[in-house]
Amino acid sequence: MSIESSSDDQYGELLAWGASMGITDAPLSEQKTHGAGQIGLSSLCLGHCLCIASFPAAGGRGLAAMRDLSEGELILRVPGQALMSSKTARQDPRLKKILDSFPALSSSQILTIHLLSEIAKGSTSQWYAYLVHLPRVHHTLSYFCSFEAEELQEDDAICTAKSAAQKAYADWEAARPVILKMGLSHRFATLKAWLWAAATVSSRSLHVPWDEAGALCPIGDFFNYAPPGQHEANVVSDSPHSSEKEQQLDDEQSGFGLSMRERLRDGGYDTNLGAYCFYARQQYKKGQQVLLCYGQYNDLELLEYYGFLLPHNPNNMVYLLPPDPLEFGHSNLGASSQHLACRTRFHLMANGNPSFSLLAAMRLSAASPALRKSHGYHALSGQQLSIEVDNDVYRWLSEKCQKLLAKFPTISQEDIVLVKILSACCDSNGSQTVSAFLNELSKGRKPFPDFIDKDLLTYSPTVLENVIKQLLQMMKVEGFKKGFSDHTKIAYAFERWKAAIQWRLSHKAVLERCxxxxxxxxLLLNKELLDR
Ligand SMILES: C[S@@+](CC[C@H](N)C(=O)[O-])C[C@H]1O[C@@H](n2cnc3c(N)ncnc32)[C@H](O)[C@@H]1O
Structure with a gap:
């Protein structure tokens, strides 16, 4: 971690602007009221308990604790006047007039247009000091080309990625007349500009009660993400008993849906204070990264909305439809059980265990009609119906996951090697080295240059051959050759490709754990049967 001190030139203007807007990490007791706004004591908005810092392994730029912080402590306030939302979009009289003649635009489209219009204003925008620090690049699913989407290798995920790109395109087409009517220069009306602005809104907006698109929250959007259940992620093991807490989370989620997400957030708009307030979700030591839970997301959702993946996401899941009773030679479920099937969510959890609902549904399907009638309620309360039924259930589950794994065009080992190569390419400073490597490959030579981890050679020749095939296939992708000499373009394409491979790897890992x-x-059930 490297702390970029608050007085650092790079963020000086932003921090001074933040203070002038009333953004502050000072305790409420140190707050002074000054005119209509609430101004912190300092000329910079951070420095009491937070500072901007870099965490290359956990989100890049983020916020670090400047002193020990205690759980529940109020650590940052961003007044409503500093937020960018559809409300402030309508405070721009020109934009308001045009927006009023396009009533079909969604809140997200309005916020995206608002962002583009403020950027177009340059230094005259009231948010200028904030806007210049927004990231230039995103890797959300809307950016994935068809090749990158297909590289997710799983039908639902591919469909999600393609839909995200199509939706972004459709949103842009509908919003373009507004942007043109605003008289913004052509570069703000391009699909490229739209994708960037929409991804900025998607990955940085925070929930506010008055608008479903949320609001852009200067400084508050420097918090990187930690998932709810982080502690469980650290203890995920393949032990069948490690899932109790996750099972609880799963059950609670099935029971309360969105309200669970609400409870897991550690920041929110406080109408009494008229400010977005952030609280420390746990104790932090000085220098530690302070994280925020944006909500509960599985891997695909993280990629879709935020463009990144966690190394271990305790909330990852693989959706799995339970078997039809016919697969066990029994008649169909009755109407009430079918109702259950429609209502509940069936999935494997990150540790590979079936969710409560999936297990219940599998047990009902595997039970004979007589057992289902007499003891079906046991399954619905999470209990075993019989050893034989569980035997059928876990055999079905194991075989189902093996079949699903066999359908993937690559095996996990190949994915691991590809990720290593792509990481090395992205991390390598020398664009020439990467280009030279790709050139050699395209000529049929298969070198593994120095910047690529030598331990790759410990993998079997078949794995390496298949990896080379994949790399060559990617190089045929339209558009890739065009950007061949542009290392930045290659690096971005590699980042997205790597994310797709990492996604499928974690998907396969859940199936393997299951x-x-x-x-x-x-094994345990067989032992029980023998002991009987
Ligand atoms: C609200 S911003 C957080 C601040 C951001 N790092 C910045 O430099 O402005 C959210 C974005 O940060 C990155 N991010 C947040 N948490 C992360 C994490 N735990 N690991 C990797 N990237 C993360 C993702 O790119 C995400 O879209």
């Missing part, structure tokens, strides 16, 4: 879990269950 196979191990089911097989362990089968």
């Amino acid at each position: 196979i191990q879990y089911s097989n362990r269950k089968l």
Whole structure:
């Protein structure tokens, strides 16, 4: 972690602007009221308990604790007047007039247009000091080209990625007349500008009660993400008993849906204070990164809305439809059970265990009609119906996951090697080295230059051959060759490709864990049968 001190030139203007807007990390007791706005004591908005810092392994730029922070402490306030939302969009009389003649635009479209219009104003925008520090690049699913979407390798995920790109395109087409009517220069009306602005809104807006698109929150949007259940992520093991807490989360989520997400957020707009308030979700030591929970997301959602993946996401899941009773040679479920099937969510959790609802549905499907009628309620309360039924359930589950894994065009080892190569390419400073490597590959030579980890050679020749095939296939992708000499373009394309591979790897890992879990269950069940 490197702390970029608050007086650092790079953020000096932003921090001074923040203070002038009333943004502050000072305690409420140190707050002074000055005219209509609330101004912090300092000329800079950070420095009491937070500072901007760099965390290359956990989100890049973020906020660090400048002193020990205690759980629940109020650590940052961003007054309503500093936020950018559809409300402030309508405070611009020109934009308001045009927006009024396009009533079909969604809140997100309005916020995206507002962002583009403020950027077009340059230094005359009231948010200028904030806007110049927005990231230039995003890797959300809306940026994925068809090749990158297909590289997710799983039908639902591919469909999600393609839909995200299509939706971004459709949103742009509908918003373009507004942008043109605003008289913004052509570069603000391009699809490229739209994708960037929409991804900025998606990855940085925070929930506000008055608008479903949320609001852009200067300084508050420097917090990087930690998922709810982070602690469980650290203890995820393949032990069948490690899932109790996750099971609880799963059950609670099924029961309360969105309200669970609400509770897990550690910041929110406080109408009494008229400010977005952020609280420390745990104790932090001086220098530690202070994180925010944006909500509960699985890996695909993180990629879709925020453009990144966590190394271990305790909330990842693989959706899995339960078997039809016919697969066990039984008649169909009755109407009430079918109702259950429609209502509940079936998935494997990050540790590979089936969710409560999936297990219940599998047990009902595997039970004979007579057992289902007499003891079906046991399944609905999470209990075993019989050893034989569980035996069928876990055999089905293990085989199902093996079949799903076999459908993927690459195996996990190949994905791991590809990720290593792509990471090395992205991390390598020398664009020439990367280009030279790709050139050699395209000529049929298969070198592994120095910047690529030598331990790759410990993988089997078949794995390496398949990896080379994948790299060559990617190089044929339209548009890639055009950007061949542009290292930045290649690096971005590699980042997205790497994210797609990492996504499928974590998806496969859940299936692999489920196979191990089911097989362990089968061993235990067989032992129970023998002991009987
Ligand atoms: C609200 S911004 C957080 C601040 C951001 N790092 C910045 O430099 O402005 C959200 C974005 O930060 C990155 N990010 C946040 N948390 C992350 C994490 N735990 N790991 C990797 N990237 C993360 C993602 O790119 C995400 O879209």
